[in-house]
Amino acid sequence: MTADADSGGTDRDAVDLAFDDTEYIPAVAQDIDTGEVLMLAYVTPEALERTRETGRAHYYSRSREELWQKGQSSGHVQHVADVRVDCDGDALLYLVEQEGGACHTGFESCFYRTVDGEVVGERVFDPDDVYE
Numbered sequence: 001m002t003a004d005a006d007s008g009g010t011d012r013d014a015v016d017l018a019f020d021d022t023e024y025i026p027a028v029a030q031d032i033d034t035g036e037v038l039m040l041a042y043v044t045p046e047a048l049e050r051t052r053e054t055g056r057a058h059y060y061s062r063s064r065e066e067l068w069q070k071g072q073s074s075g076h077v078q079h080v081a082d083v084r085v086d087c088d089g090d091a092l093l094y095l096v097e098q099e100g101g102a103c104h105t106g107f108e109s110c111f112y113r114t115v116d117g118e119v120v121g122e123r124v125f126d127p128d129d130v131y132e
Helices: 045-054
Strands: 025-031 037-043 058-061 066-069 078-085 092-098
Touching: 037 045, 037 058, 037 092, 045 058, 045 066, 045 078
Parallel strands: 025 092
Antiparallel strands: 025 037, 058 066, 078 092
16 A cells, blocks of 8 residues: 555655645545545544554544544444545545444445435444444
8 A cells, every 4th residue: 555656656656745734634535346435534644654554544533633543443444455645645545445334423424415414325333332
């Protein structure tokens, strides 16, 4: 799993990432099989390093001010198959194999409703059972 500048690259060709002043960049998690966008979270250099070391998605919680592994408390982990970098180096795409639901509200994806409030996603677990 590398963040390469070109399709034939190796780690020695790794892309410079444009972390902002607070050391965050957004990362979109996308299901590698279905292409569904599951969630958006932020990563720090340490979160990205842990993701690459373990193969499991790590993010940084700006509200809790801490590094976290997706699924650590729920068991709904994200196995990261690849990490892609956008053209400006200021956003990441995690291509993942998701176990269970990605959203802490129990839905398969955090993008389970329209701007008008219509629920279009599928609830796959009861958060009250998972986060007691």
